[in-house]
Amino acid sequence: MDQIQPQAPKAQTPAPPKAPPPRMPDECGVPDPIPLMHPLMRKNFGQWAWHDRPRPGVLRHVAKSGDTLWTVKAGTQRQMDVYTIRDLCDIVDKFGEGHMRFTTRSNIEIGVGDEKKVAPLIAKLEASGYPVGGTGNSVSMISHTQGWLHCDIPGTDASGVVKALMDELYEEFKKEEMPNRVKITTSCCQINCGGQGDISINVQHTKPPKINHDLVANVCERPAVIARCPVAAIRPALVNGKPSLEVDERKCICCGACYPPCPPMQINDPEHSKLAIWVGGKHSSTRSRPAFHKLVVAGLPNNPPRWPEVAEVVKTILYAYKENARPWERMNEWIDRIGWPRFFEMTNLPFTKFHIDDWRGARASLNASSHVHF
Amino acid sequence: MTQENPTKSGKPLPATPLLDQLESGPWPSFVTGLKRLAESEDKQYAPMMKDLLGQLEHSYQTRKGYWKGGTVGVRGYGAGIIPRFSEARDKFPASAEFHTFRVQPPAGMHYDTATMRKLCDIWEKYGSGLIAFHGQSGDIMFQGIKTDKVQPCFDELNEAGFDLGGAGAGVRTSMSCVGGARCEQSNYNEQKAHRMMINSLLEEMHRPALPYKFKFKFSGCANDCVNASHRSDFAVLGTWADDMQVDQDEFKKAVKQRGRKEIIDQVVNMCPTRALSLNDDDTLDIDNKSCVRCMHCINVLTKALKPGNVRGVTVLAGGKRSLKIGDLMGTVLVPFMRLETEEDYEKLVALGRKVLEFWAENALDHERLGEMIERIGMVSFLEGIDIEPDANMVVHPRTSSYVRLDGWDEEVAKWKARRAPKAPAADTGGKTIQAADTGGKTIQAAE
Numbered sequence: 001m002d003q004i005q006p007q008a009p010k011a012q013t014p015a016p017p018k019a020p021p022p023r024m025p026d027e028c029g030v031p032d033p034i035p036l037m038h039p040l041m042r043k044n045f046g047q048w049a050w051h052d053r054p055r056p057g058v059l060r061h062v063a064k065s066g067d068t069l070w071t072v073k074a075g076t077q078r079q080m081d082v083y084t085i086r087d088l089c090d091i092v093d094k095f096g097e098g099h100m101r102f103t104t105r106s107n108i109e110i111g112v113g114d115e116k117k118v119a120p121l122i123a124k125l126e127a128s129g130y131p132v133g134g135t136g137n138s139v140s141m142i143s144h145t146q147g148w149l150h151c152d153i154p155g156t157d158a159s160g161v162v163k164a165l166m167d168e169l170y171e172e173f174k175k176e177e178m179p180n181r182v183k184i185t186t187s188c189c190q191i192n193c194g195g196q197g198d199i200s201i202n203v204q205h206t207k208p209p210k211i212n213h214d215l216v217a218n219v220c221e222r223p224a225v226i227a228r229c230p231v232a233a234i235r236p237a238l239v240n241g242k243p244s245l246e247v248d249e250r251k252c253i254c255c256g257a258c259y260p261p262c263p264p265m266q267i268n269d270p271e272h273s274k275l276a277i278w279v280g281g282k283h284s285s286t287r288s289r290p291a292f293h294k295l296v297v298a299g300l301p302n303n304p305p306r307w308p309e310v311a312e313v314v315k316t317i318l319y320a321y322k323e324n325a326r327p328w329e330r331m332n333e334w335i336d337r338i339g340w341p342r343f344f345e346m347t348n349l350p351f352t353k354f355h356i357d358d359w360r361g362a363r364a365s366l367n368a369s370s371h372v373h374f
Numbered sequence: 375m376t377q378e379n380p381t382k383s384g385k386p387l388p389a390t391p392l393l394d395q396l397e398s399g400p401w402p403s404f405v406t407g408l409k410r411l412a413e414s415e416d417k418q419y420a421p422m423m424k425d426l427l428g429q430l431e432h433s434y435q436t437r438k439g440y441w442k443g444g445t446v447g448v449r450g451y452g453a454g455i456i457p458r459f460s461e462a463r464d465k466f467p468a469s470a471e472f473h474t475f476r477v478q479p480p481a482g483m484h485y486d487t488a489t490m491r492k493l494c495d496i497w498e499k500y501g502s503g504l505i506a507f508h509g510q511s512g513d514i515m516f517q518g519i520k521t522d523k524v525q526p527c528f529d530e531l532n533e534a535g536f537d538l539g540g541a542g543a544g545v546r547t548s549m550s551c552v553g554g555a556r557c558e559q560s561n562y563n564e565q566k567a568h569r570m571m572i573n574s575l576l577e578e579m580h581r582p583a584l585p586y587k588f589k590f591k592f593s594g595c596a597n598d599c600v601n602a603s604h605r606s607d608f609a610v611l612g613t614w615a616d617d618m619q620v621d622q623d624e625f626k627k628a629v630k631q632r633g634r635k636e637i638i639d640q641v642v643n644m645c646p647t648r649a650l651s652l653n654d655d656d657t658l659d660i661d662n663k664s665c666v667r668c669m670h671c672i673n674v675l676t677k678a679l680k681p682g683n684v685r686g687v688t689v690l691a692g693g694k695r696s697l698k699i700g701d702l703m704g705t706v707l708v709p710f711m712r713l714e715t716e717e718d719y720e721k722l723v724a725l726g727r728k729v730l731e732f733w734a735e736n737a738l739d740h741e742r743l744g745e746m747i748e749r750i751g752m753v754s755f756l757e758g759i760d761i762e763p764d765a766n767m768v769v770h771p772r773t774s775s776y777v778r779l780d781g782w783d784e785e786v787a788k789w790k791a792r793r794a795p796k797a798p799a800a801d802t803g804g805k806t807i808q809a810a811d812t813g814g815k816t817i818q819a820a821e
Contacts, residue, residue: 023529025450027580028537029573030548033480033565036489037555046554046563050677061556069556079517081407082494082503089487089494100490101552102483102507104600111556129402145510148433150458150474150517152441157433159404160396167399192695193510195605228740230698257697263442270437283604285596285611287646287670290603292701304434305392327640328674359700 038099038111040069056176057132058118070112072121074130075141075166075173078106079149079159091128095121105141107134133174139182139318140173142166145193153260154188155203155273156302161186164306165314172318179325179334182318185281190255196281198331199314200293203302204276208252209265213239220245220262228257275300277313280332291332297349320346339373385421387412388428392435411503419502422518425466426502432462446473446521448528452581454538455524472502473524475516476539477531479508481550481565492534500527511589512549513539544582545575545730550592551599559672560594561612561685562713568592570719571726578730585737588730595681596669602690602704607743608726609690609704614682615712617662624678629656641671686712687722691729692744702744709766732758762792
């Protein structure tokens with residue numbers, strides 16, 4: 001790879017020491033999980049026979065050797081202080097067997113080889129405030145991003161939205177009463193770090209960036225910013241005698257892509273950065289192919305600390321799905337069966353001109369048939 | 375909400391009326407955790423966390439973020455620390471610098487308590503005491519450290535066996551599912567593939583000089599627990615090439631237990647390729663040639679059904695989110711690759727490297743793999759990395775007649791040559807196994 005050259009010496013080849021050389025990194029990469037995992041996982045690696053779920057929040061895996069591993073799964077706040085982590089470690093040491101892992105959605109999984117330990121472990125986790133659940137056809141922990149706590153370009157908070165919503169969906173996390181698993185995601189900007197979700201809560205800006213022309217020339221690499229725009233709406237301009245950038249506001253789609261490379265092009269707006277809700281995203285290839293989520297509601301206010309307008313729409317969609325989908329239908333598969341007209345009808349959500357796509361490839365999303373729902 | 379002497383320990387907690395409302399309710403509260411850190415008067419991070427709480431409350435009040443990037447790093451690396459400088463540093467000086475360490479977790483995210491406690495001890499000494507398990511890219515996110523403590527903190531984390539992850543225009547931290555460690559649906563050693571791939575590309579992670587980010591992800595089956603298909607440029611998904619395993623006695627038991635209607639409605643009729651049928655004697659009839667290894671029936675009947683024995687992976691390329699041309703799913707690049715021997719894993723790593731190198735040489739600035747493929751065309755990409763076309767790569771063949779087809783006869787001849795029987799040794803020892811090779815015969819010959 002010609003253009004990929006080391007920019008610094010590697011740890012393995014330090015310069016001959018005159019003065020004591022500075023410590024160089026040990027480029028050890030991805031740690032080996034084998035010594036860290038539960039001994040039964042190590043022993044039966046790749047040799048598992050079957051599993052079931054004796055109750056919500058508990059998995060039982062049986063190996064070909066006959067060994068049984070019980071996993072208790074609990075929700076966390078993801079953003080954890082060291083006291084919380086040590087508290088969890090104490091629980092794992094006293095009630096578990098010293099090993100844990102985390103899922104993609106920041107749930108903690110504690111393995112034990114002894115069935116007798118399962119009930120006390122659950123009781124201790126629950127008593128300590130960690131809800132046991134998130135398995136099977138439940139609403140799992142909402143995947144979230146960094147938000148106001150730590151991101152440089154957030155339109156809203158992430159941890160707060162998730163905390164507020166999980167309070168509302170707490171019972172659905174602890175039960176397995178959904179038609180299939182429900183994955184909810186949040187994202188604090190339109191880059192959408194949160195990913196696809198059965199229900200996705202994403203920031204949607206509605207006004208073009210406000211440009212601080214005094215700063216652009218010093219802060220932004222202008223050709224790179226121009227190239228970043230998906231609709232070629234940015235061009236160089238001289239403003240008050242200073243080189244800057246201007247935005248063709250009729251073309252601008254308010255995506256915010258110019259903001260990360262050029263912070264003086266402020267896209268976030270306390271009033272006009274809204275929240276939108278998308279449904280039917282699916283990452284897996286299980287049954288149907290993976291699917292992108294689709295816009296259903298926009299214009300919701302960015303209303304901390306509990307975003308009640310968002311919670312209401314999420315619950316409306318979630319409970320329509322819970323009530324009407326057949327077993328094992330994911331959100332998108334349910335809507336594929338009943339049709340979008342019935343989805344909008346059942347949820348009493350408005351269908352507008354903004355729901356008809358006009359991005360590249362949009363024609364493929366039109367109904368090219370005489371199939372109509374009544 | 376601001377304090378008179380913000381650096382002095384023992385100053386009061388800032389007033390946080392909005393954040394306080396996130397302490398009620400049953401779900402664990404991150405606000406309570408932040409306050410616990412801010413109130414740890416004996417710890418170096420207490421003043422920092424008080425101001426951090428103050429700034430977060432300020433964000434909640436004004437509905438705006440106040441962090442800016444910058445340049446902070448460790449010796450020898452060009453990535454892995456996410457610099458954060460506060461734009462509200464006048465009001466909240468103690469958290470004016472609040473950088474993040476992206477640290478690669480053990481593959482599969484396994485920990486023992488001793489390791490967890492060690493990570494806490496190190497972060498307590500140098501940082502804020504706030505850690506996310508894990509960020510969206512899979513990193514352990516140690517959030518909140520001052521610039522002058524970054525190097526000593528890294529040295530200690532590094533000596534404990536942990537390394538920084540990716541950021542910027544480089545190879546990013548990867549994720550693998552729990553896989554073979556606990557799941558019977560695992561079709562390869564996800565953790566081995568993850569570690570071999572990423573550990574061979576650390577140069578491109580630690581000193582990034584690529585057109586843009588590049589992500590690998592490893593899931594053991596089509597359930598794709600780490601969301602590889604959409605969230606990575608190079609997605610490795612477990613699958614199998616022979617027939618799925620059926621325990622007919624267990625299946626009959628399930629029919630008896632759940633009833634025929636439930637089995638027909640929830641298993642047979644939900645098969646996406648109509649490959650299942652319920653026999654009159656309550657056994658299951660499987661048309662394995664039509665099965666696409668979607669996992670649905672196996673998910674529902676975990677005792678009766680299992681993946682087959684000729685296990686390996688399907689590789690998808692080009693998944694990404696909106697920026698800049700819109701969302702793209704990864705699409706099939708290699709329909710099946712056996713992953714069993716050390717050599718097989720090395721071939722997967724070689725393929726990853728080849729794709730990465732071709733992309734690095736041909737992508738425009740800030741262009742993801744999927745976007746490059748969209749721009750140059752799938753066929754140019756395949757030719758660039760020496761992979762033959764395969765019908766598994768498309769949902770359906772071309773529908774547009776506006777295409778030049780001179781060279782048709784030569785392509786047909788190539789196809790015929792690929793289909794010609796080969797010596798069994800060449801099949802498994804060859805490059806990547808193409809789908810045409812995986813249809814029963816050659817695979818069984820290799821068995």
